Amino acid sequence: MIPRSMASNAIQLSTWFPIVSVTGPRQSGKSTLVREVFPDYEYVNLENPQTRQQALADPVGFIESRPNRLVIDEAQLAPELFSMIQVASDETNKTGQYVLSGSQNFLLLKQITQSLAGRVGMLRLLPLSFSEAKSARANLTTDLFMFRGGYPRLYDVDMPQDTFFSSYLRTYVERDVQGYLGVRDLSSYRTLLELCAQCAGSLLNESRLASDAGVSRESVRSWLSMLESSYIVFRLRPYHANLRRRLTKTPKLYFYDTGLLCYLLRIRTLDQLLRSPYLGMVFENLVIEERMKAHLNAGREPDLYFYRDESKVEVDLIDLTDPDGSLLAEIKSSKTYRPSFSRHLSSVGDELGIPAERRFVVERAEGDFEADGAQVRNAETWLAMP
Numbered sequence: 182m183i184p185r186s187m188a189s190n191a192i193q194l195s196t197w198f199p200i201v202s203v204t205g206p207r208q209s210g211k212s213t214l215v216r217e218v219f220p221d222y223e224y225v226n227l228e229n230p231q232t233r234q235q236a237l238a239d240p241v242g243f244i245e246s247r248p249n250r251l252v253i254d255e256a257q258l259a260p261e262l263f264s265m266i267q268v269a270s271d272e273t274n275k276t277g278q279y280v281l282s283g284s285q286n287f288l289l290l291k292q293i294t295q296s297l298a299g300r301v302g303m304l305r306l307l308p309l310s311f312s313e314a315k316s317a318r319a320n321l322t323t324d325l326f327m328f329r330g331g332y333p334r335l336y337d338v339d340m341p342q343d344t345f346f347s348s349y350l351r352t353y354v355e356r357d358v359q360g361y362l363g364v365r366d367l368s369s370y371r372t373l374l375e376l377c378a379q380c381a382g383s384l385l386n387e388s389r390l391a392s393d394a395g396v397s398r399e400s401v402r403s404w405l406s407m408l409e410s411s412y413i414v415f416r417l418r419p420y421h422a423n424l425r426r427r428l429t430k431t432p433k434l435y436f437y438d439t440g441l442l443c444y445l446l447r448i449r450t451l452d453q454l455l456r457s458p459y460l461g462m463v464f465e466n467l468v469i470e471e472r473m474k475a476h477l478n479a480g481r482e483p484d485l486y487f488y489r490d491e492s493k494v495e496v497d498l499i500d501l502t503d504p505d506g507s508l509l510a511e512i513k514s515s516k517t518y519r520p521s522f523s524r525h526l527s528s529v530g531d532e533l534g535i536p537a538e539r540r541f542v543v544e545r546a547e548g549d550f551e552a553d554g555a556q557v558r559n560a561e562t563w564l565a566m567p
């Protein structure tokens with residue numbers, strides 16, 4: 182097993198809450214994590230048809246016949262279990278009774294909200310971070326990680342990533358949209374996915390996506406919602422707290438994994454990526470997604486934004502997660518620093534009250550240094566930041 186940074190946080194939550202839930206994209210390592218972290222718990226997986234039938238037929242007996250230190254994988258497949266879990270956990274009033282995990286996050290979270298609100302410590306496990314992947318592959322570079330992505334199976338088994346992602350899309354992503362939205366036109370859905378990849382890092386324009394994919398705007402909204410619930414894409418919100426300036430209110434779209442992003446961009450080798458016109462966008466996606474992973478793995482809820490005003494003054498990332506450690510970052514895929522990279526960090530940093538030592542330029546160059554009032558960091562240094 183590749184050690185996961187979230188493990189200690191999962192253990193901590195189990196000492197505070199009667200129930201711990203672990204959500205995240207399919208194949209991100211949720212089942213492996215909960216079985217490794219809670220080895221003395223009984224484990225049941227509702228993907229097993231016989232086990233699922235038992236839970237559906239007799240939810241009361243299913244819970245009462247098992248210990249109250251229980252891991253239920255794919256728990257959302259038996260919704261009536263949640264009421265029984267609530268009753269059982271309230272009766273004993275102990276922490277660390279149940280661990281629930283699932284890949285159909287929209288269903289799992291719906292059941293938690295309806296039946297278990299206030300009783301659950303919630304975790305989101307994304308694919309491997311760079312540091313986690315590097316623990317499995319010591320010679321891993323940031324460029325190779327950017328291309329390969331962080332899904333654990335790519336590091337457990339040395340398979341080509343196009344083989345993995347082709348299967349991943351067919352087996353999971355398309356199956357979910359067929360099963361839960363009733364989508365039959367998978368060709369249009371795949372087109373939308375590829376269009377999302379092409380506009381990653383850009384302002385989200387649902388009307389343009391609908392026009393280019395040849396579907397309705399309502400379909401685009403529904404499909405995007407599914408992709409977000411499945412932890413395929415996320416929206417980075419614009420910062421808009423300053424009422425003196427006219428700031429954009431349109432979010433940007435990013436992917437949770439740059440390996441999947443590269444696959445959808447039809448980039449099949451690292452050399453292709455490094456020569457691709459999409460390199461800057463993919464690198465920007467990497468830097469932002471890894472910042473999100475760092476916070477989630479440490480048990481913090483990410484509070485991330487970008488900045489863009491009517492004069493097109495723009496900064497790629499504002500991280501306000503830690504009020505005492507807020508930061509700005511301008512992200513460039515170049516290996517050569519230019520003074521223009523940091524030109525907006527000073528004005529935006531002053532406006533937001535972020536000190537000079539927390540204003541960064543992140544790039545692919547070697548070494549770290551200070552220039553033009555900004556802290557210039559190479560990718561590996563940035564990805565190691567807590």
